[in-house]
Amino acid sequence: MTEEMLAHPWFGTWLAALLAVPLALLVHRLGGLVLVRITRPAPALHAMVLNCKPVARVVLPLVALLLVFQAAPNDLRFIGTVRHFNGLLLIAATTWLAVKAISGFADGVLAQHPSDIADNLHARRVLTQTRVLARTAMTMVLVAGGAMMLMTFPGARQVGASLLASAGVIGIVAGLAAKPVFSNLIAGLQIALAQPIRIDDVLVVEGEWGRVEEITGTFVVLKIWDDRRLILPLTYFIEKPFQNWTRHSSQLLGAVFVYADYGMPMAPLRKEVERIVKAATEWDGRFFNLQVTDATERTMQVRVLCTAATSSLAFDLRCKVREGLIDFMQREYPQFLPRMRIESDGMHEKPLHQGAHAVRAAYPMGQLAQEGVPPR
Structure with missing residues (x-):
């Protein structure tokens, strides 16, 4: 044996x-x-x-x-x-x-480069570049490995040679069919290098507010504030316009609009805004002001600007300022809340808010403009 x-x-x-x-x-x-x-x-x-x-x-x-x-x-x-x-x-x-x-x-x-820190702009830039480039490189390696394995079979080499030699029309059709794949591949490289978006960026796309949750080799996942997911191809962010609220910094300037009667004095309103903003933990201490930005035949438009470190904090700060102003006017100056008045003859000498025959209809007090959507 x-x-x-x-x-x-x-x-x-x-x-x-x-x-x-x-x-x-x-x-x-x-x-x-x-x-x-x-x-x-x-x-x-x-x-x-x-x-x-x-x-x-x-x-x-x-x-x-x-x-x-x-x-x-x-x-x-x-x-x-x-x-x-x-x-x-x-x-x-x-x-x-x-x-x-x-x-x-x-x-x-x-x-x-951990991204779970307060000032993570550079970390998010590195995160986006690394993930996109790594996935692109891994895809290319897998394709090359599969091609090398196929080329070890003589039959596969002959089929490939015959296709390359005689399939001009088929090659054109295959090229057109593969256009979305190569377009997304090139778009992924552009996003990784130019970085119009990054992981965790705050975007407004198709009227939706959300954060970039994931960037794959073919699409981007946007987490909407109400936990929905918006899936968009990579080419979308190269070919179409969109808003990026955290392109260079996460700091934002928030605007609050309220409407008041012409009789409303501005000095106490400014003092109340200062008190509300300075007491708010969401305010980052950079800037705030109050201005009358428009006037119609019935009301004047009052705009408050205030800053916050992030979009989420900016939204909460706007809500806090809006609620505080409405509460202040209801408590201290209810007679100057926006109203629509229809008065009879002979009532002009009386104060508008004391007319016995005045028919009053409520007018929206806290109308918003350019407020965006909730950040959660």
Whole structure:
């Protein structure tokens, strides 16, 4: 039995393979320890090495087996099939290793720029660039790996050559069909480099207020204030206009509009606005004022401007100011609330609010203009 095994044509090849695999695992073990220690000062490379270690445990033995099978005699039975199968496994494992390397490097970069801080503009810029570029690179690696695996089959090479040689019309049709894919790919690169939007940016798109929750290789997920999700293709943000409230800073200037009768004195109203704004925790201390910005035949328009650090705080501050002003006017100057009056003859000498025959209809007191939508 032993003599038959020693005389078998595959004995030397399998013996070499049995020795090569443990040797490759030993190299993986020692090399991994060395690389982990060397890359520790560089967080991105260190994260990449840690992410690649499990996959490298598969790649290195396959490389060792490839060397063994290539050194085997060509007249061995099934050696071609074994080499082909080993090559397919190696391509797949190498592709997996490249994807893990890109993913690990991206994780290492993101770990150095946490976005859960107050001033996270730079972190969100890095987050957007890293995620979009990493996903684009991983997509390209997967496509290249699949193409290399197909090219190992002679039949696939012949089919590909014949298609390239004779399928002009088919190529045009395929190009038109693949246009959205390539358009989104290019749009993704433009978004990553030019950054018209970033992760966690506050946008107004299609009349909806929301935050950028995710940017994939083909679309952007916008989380609307009421927890709905608006899905838009990447090309939308290259081809169409939209509002970005946090392009350079998250600070906003909020506007509150109320309407009052012409008899309303401005001095106590300004004093009350100052009290409300300075007492509000949402105000960032930069600026506030009150002005009469318009006058109609019935009322005057009073506008209050106030600043906040974020859009969410700006919305809450606007609501607080609006409620405070309405409450102040109701309590201290109810006679100057907006009203529509119809008076009979002979009543002109009486104060408007004391006319016995006046028919009064309520007029909206807190009409908004340019208020946006709730931030939650």
